Amino acid sequence: MARDLEQYLRPEVKSTPFCPGCGHGILMNLLLRAVDDLKIDMKNTVFVSGIGCAAWIPSPNFNADTLHTLHGRALAFATGVKVFNPKLNVMVVSGDGDLTSIGGNHLIHAARRNLDITVICANNMIYGMTGGQAASTSPLGALTATTARGNIYRPFDLCELVKGAGAAYVARYSVTQPVALMEALKEAFSIEAFSFVEVLSPCPTQFGRRNSYDSAVDMIKMLQGNCISREEAALLSGEELKDKIITGVFWNEKG
Amino acid sequence: MAYKEIDSVLSPGNYYFSGNTAAAEGAIAAGCRYYAGYPITPSSEIMERISIRFPEVNGAFIQMEDEIASICSVIGASWAGAKAMTATSGPGFSLMQEAIGYAALTETPMVIMDVQRAGPGTGQATRVGSGDLMQAKWGSHGDYQPIALSPWSVQEMYDLSIEAFNLAEQYRTPVFLMADEAIGHLMERMDVKPGLRIYGRFKQADLPPFGMDQDDGVPPMPAFGEVQRLLVTGSTHNEWGIRKTDDGSIHAKLVERINNKVFNNREKIILTEELYLDDAEVVVVAYGFTARSAVFAIDQIREEGCRAGLLRLKTIWPFADHYIEKIGRSARCIFVPEMNRGQIKGEVMKYAGCEVASYNQTDGEIIHPETIIQELRRLF
Ligand code: SF4
Secondary structure (H helix, E strand, C coil): CCHHHHHHECCCCCCCCCCCCCCHHHHHHHHHHHHHHHCCCHHHEEEEECCCCHHHCCCCCECCEEEECCCCCHHHHHHHHHHHCCCCEEEEEEEHHHHHHHCHHHHHHHHHHCCCEEEEEEECCCECCCCCECCCCCCCCCCECCECCCCCCCCCCHHHHHHHHCCCEEEEEECCCHHHHHHHHHHHHHCCCCEEEEEECCCHHHHHHHHCCCCHHHHHHHHHHHEEEHHHHHCCCCCCCCCCEEEEEEEECCC | CCEEEEECCCCCEEEEEEHHHHHHHHHHHHCCCEEEECCCCCCHHHHHHHHHHHHHHCCEEEECCCHHHHHHHHHHHHHCCCCEEEEECHHHHHHCHHHHHHHHHHCCCEEEEEEEEECCCCCEEEEECCCCHHHHHHCCCCCCCCEEECCCCHHHHHHHHHHHHHHHHHHCCEEEEEEEHHHHHCEEEEEECCEEEEECCCCCCCCCCCCCCCCCCCCCCCCCCCCCCCEEECCCECCCCCECCCCHHHHHHHHHHHHHHHHCCHHHHCCEEEECCCCCCEEEEECHHHHHHHHHHHHHHHHCCCCEEEEEECEEECCCHHHHHHHHHHCCEEEEEECCCCHHHHHHHHHHCCEEEEEECCCCCCCCHHHHHHHHHHHC
């Protein structure tokens, strides 16, 4: 991580807890760059997270108030913080299983209320911390600790879900698209309403090794190959889109 | 920080309120300014009252998508600096249990009002019970010491609601007001006094928010945005909130302290009321609505020459162990009438050292004085 971003990390934190090759380190870096670019006041910012690898991005690393909560409930805790003290910047950083599976109900209702909360959902398509079980975001056919013959259920389209629930800003990018992702994070931070950024973040340890992406590099390459823009997607047939992950800004109330 | 005297929010005087309305007013009087809840019979009037009154006192009210969200947002608001609460009944109280453990471990002050109905399951939503007391004690996993109060009148719905907030702040822990449907929906007159004693949150920068040298200490609690850069986690943590999930001794120390800070102060926390204990041969131990019937029954049976007395538990948890031990030494028998299958009787038996009789009723009805009189006659 660049030296000038160190001011945003707690001095007592010496290293991140993530596996080698995990995408969450890249996301952490981009997130703090966005904070730095926007000159966000960390003293007035509360980072709320749930349970899982991604929940450890802010807690205990970020040099701000951090609230590391229960599995699935980050948005409910965040709602209490924001509603009682609207002057605080409230950002939720957590994983796909946490925010959209066990926490799915809170996600749609938080989007419906359209409070000024920014949600960064690190989507690694699997439960990493608990050992690689299927998530509500695992692709069809994915091999996981609980789908040895391949996942038979369709994954959520999180952006469509959150957009439908009423969010003001919805975007999806992969950590392999750092420039666009950082722009989306900055836009999400700036919007004074409910904003949601889904970030594809590779989990080589639990997802990659089970699904024949033998190294972290293979996982990055998979994301690079499969993540396409909305414009590119518009030119492809249904069959051609099968393994693709469509990225971009899906909704921005500001137009 | 200590208690300070403030002026009452409600103008002093006499009010004709339901128990649920009184509980809401007590919360407002105590300084509660954040409420999150989800509708459930028979507690909803608390939320309705708060929703109407909060705009007048600059409070933040939100109706959440379920009880889990309600209690979690209350914890968030508490760390943002609010005196905060939710109210519910059995099924909602069940949903809240995980977060109650989180609040106990993170030492988050908050008040949860449970207006108990006839369980288990959906049971009888509109009818009375007091079957949630052991759930209040043991509902979340792991070891912690809850504080739970049991009001027996509309007046106490008001008074103990204030007491609940004071205890929550003083001991930095969730506190339960364990009302029952009969008290929640009872209408009667109550007094509001001109002044009240309120415990303000103990804040002191530079002191660790999760540590105290004494093994039963209560650390200060700053709020988010106060430049302390708080680390709050439901995982085992050191005195500054840094996650420590490998060191067993840190976990043991933390669990010991959050238990001791309540248990070792139980003599200060426990509130009871006594009637005729000086000469009582048979002592009724009762709480909530049942204690009203017990008083009536005791007065009646004393006219028949039977020396009965009453210990009314206003505090259910921590349990009044020393009171029971003392009564056990002077009385021949302790009688425990309850609207459950004997939840407090079991506790009484642990400490009584004398005969313990009980009457248990789970038909969604209050226990009538005549029933207690009949049961007492059998014991004389
Ligand atoms: S298990 Fe996966 S998501 Fe978790 S830290 Fe390791 S690589 Fe990252």
